[in-house]
Structures are given as C-alpha cells and as structure tokens.
Amino acid sequence: DIQMTQSPSSLSASVGDRVTITCRASQTIFSSLNWYQQKPGKAPKLLIYTTSSLQSGVPSRFSGSGSGTDFALTISSLQPEDFAIYYCQQGYSTPPTFGQGTRVEIK
Amino acid sequence: QVQLVESGGGEVQPGRSLRLSCAASGFTFSTYGVHWVRQAPGKGLEWVALISSDGNNKYYADSVKGRFTISRDNSKNTLYLQMNSLRAEDTAVYHCGQGVGYGDRTFGFWGQGTLVTVSS
Numbered sequence: 001d002i003q004m005t006q007s008p009s010s011l012s013a014s015v016g017d018r019v020t021i022t023c024r025a026s027q028t029i030f031s032s033l034n035w036y037q038q039k040p041g042k043a044p045k046l047l048i049y050t051t052s053s054l055q056s057g058v059p060s061r062f063s064g065s066g067s068g069t070d071f072a073l074t075i076s077s078l079q080p081e082d083f084a085i086y087y088c089q090q091g092y093s094t095p096p097t098f099g100q101g102t103r104v105e106i107k
Numbered sequence: 108q109v110q111l112v113e114s115g116g117g118e119v120q121p122g123r124s125l126r127l128s129c130a131a132s133g134f135t136f137s138t139y140g141v142h143w144v145r146q147a148p149g150k151g152l153e154w155v156a157l158i159s160s161d162g163n164n165k166y167y168a169d170s171v172k173g174r175f176t177i178s179r180d181n182s183k184n185t186l187y188l189q190m191n192s193l194r195a196e197d198t199a200v201y202h203c204g205q206g207v208g209y210g211d212r213t214f215g216f217w218g219q220g221t222l223v224t225v226s227s
Contacts, residue, residue, distance in 0.1 A: 045217070
C-alpha cells in the first residue's frame with residue numbers, strides 16, 4: 001500500500017496568512033493526489049483533485065501543486081471558514097490511502 | 108444536488124453483525140463506483156471498501172477482508188455494508204462516498220456518516 005505523510009500535523013495561523021500543507025507519497029503517484037477539508041462533525045469535502053484542479057464551488061484562494069511524490073496545498077489568504085482539518089489522498093492505486101491530516105487552528 | 112445518507116449504525120457487542128445502508132440521490136447512481144470510508148473517534152480517514160458501478164468488482168481493506176461485504180442495489184439507489192465478526196477496533200463513523208475520476212478513486216461527495224460502536 002502507498003503511505004501518505006502530511007506535514008505539519010497541526011498549525012496555528014491568523015486570518016489573512018498564507019498557509020502551505022505538504023504531503024509526501026511513499027512511491028510515485030504521478031498526479032493522482034486529492035485534497036479534502038473536514039470541519040467538526042461534518043463530512044469531508046473535496047477541494048482539489050489530480051493535484052491542482054479546483055473542485056466546483058471551491059474558492060480560488062485554494063491551490064494545489066506537485067508531482068511524483070511531493071505535493072502541497074496552499075491557502076493564499078486564510079479566512080475564518082478555513083479553520084478545519086485537511087487530508088491528502090492518493091488515487092493512483094487501490095487501496096486509496098489518506099494522509100494523517102493537518103489541523104489548521106486560529107492563532 | 109448530490110446526497111448520500113447513511114443509516115444502520117448503532118452499538119453492538121464484539122462478534123456480532125450490523126448492516127449499514129447508504130441512500131443516494133441527485134446523480135445517476137448506477138454509473139458510479141461507491142466506497143465506504145471510516146473514521147475512528149478523533150482519528151483520520153481509513154478506506155474500507157469499493158464496489159464498481161455494476162457491482163461486479165469489489166475491493167476491501169485488509170483490516171476488513173473476510174468479515175465485511177459491500178453490495179449495492181441500483182434499482183433502489185442504495186449501497187450496503189454487511190459487517191460480521193465485529194471488533195472493538197471497528198468502532199468508527201462510517202461514510203459512504205461517490206467514486207469519481209480514474210478508477211473511481213477520488214471521493215467526489217460524502218455522506219455525513221453513521222456511528223458504529225462495538226463494545227461489550
């Protein structure tokens with residue numbers, strides 16, 4: 001199985017900050033990397049698919065980059081509604097696997 | 108709009124069985140693969156199982172293989188998860204998810220989940 005490792009596990013940031021979360025795969029997954037946002041008690045929500053494609057309705061302050069084994073999710077200007085847990089997930093092979101999550105908290 | 112609504116969770120003793128359901132609406136259910144993904148309390152996301160759009164192909168996590176069975180009824184737009192020989196470590200919120208993209212391995216939409224608690 002492909003292991004996904006996110007960093008950091010948590011971060012504190014202020015409204016308006018630029019935030020970057022990284023995700024590393026244990027082997028190449030080409031561009032098959034997705035990002036999800038989960039708020040407390042809610043279902044995860046797809047933000048970005050195949051590394052950099054923005055899901056419909058997701059604000060343009062979210063962006064994704066990378067290829068091969070190293071990927072990043074960037075929020076260009078953090079908004080109050082962005083405080084949540086973010087997960088990366090590889091869609092290259094079965095089983096699909098997730099990173100452990102990054103909790104974004106208010107500073 | 109796409110909706111996935113899980114049901115069937117509850118508290119059950121170790122070794123017993125439970126059947127989860129996921130009712131889908133807002134999309135053509137029969138043309139999508141669908142997944143079960145679980146989340147233990149305070150933990151991350153763990154993929155459980157995938158079934159192809161026609162129901163002919165099924166895939167399982169090693170942790171549930173031989174104990175859980177995924178199935179679907181396209182005439183009822185419903186996904187199922189039969190869980191046998193339940194263990195304490197199966198305690199989690201179980202989400203169903205619409206599979207999109209290559210190999211159906213992107214989770215386009217998720218349900219809110221149903222909580223399964225395995226405890227004596």
